[in-house]
Every structure is written in C-alpha cells, then in structure tokens.
Amino acid sequence: MRSLRIKTYAAGSEKPKSAITIPLVVARLAGKLIPRAVAEDLARKGINVVEILDIIRKEGLEGTLMEIEKGGERTVVSVE
Helix, strand or coil, rough: CCCEEEEECCCCCCCCCCEEEEEHHHHHHHHHHCCHHHHHHHHHCCCCCCHHHHHHHHHHEEEEEEEEEEEEEEEEEEEE
16 A cells, blocks of 8 residues: 655654654545644645645655755655
8 A cells, every 4th residue: 555654854864753654545634644743843844745645646656755854854755
C-alpha cells in the first residue's frame, strides 16, 4: 500500500527525530488524522498535507516530493 511519509531530521542526523506515515487511501481524512502539533509544525514549514495528498492521488506520483531545510532541520516528504 502506498503511503505519504514526512520525516524531520535534526541538524547532522541521519535518524529522523519525527516521522508520520499516512496511507494514501485515507487521503480525504488526512487533515483529521494528523496530530494538531504535527500539522502546525508542517504548516510553519509551508507544507499543506491535505493539498499534497490530493495532488498525489490525482497524479500518481512516487518517490521524494520535496526536501525543506531550515534552521539546520531537514524535512523530507515522499511517497513510498
């Protein structure tokens, strides 16, 4: 089953400090399933999870969609 993966890494770390996996089949419910703190953190980084899921479902994308580096932290959004 394909899933959206969002991982955040601390500066210089290869191990994610946080990770969230969302099955694509629940894309319409994603906004309600993501913990508020995670959604707010992602929004501060310019990531709208619901919008990304809609694009993935329509376009059938796979692999790394984006990497964001800010303040030493790195966030990776991918479809696996």
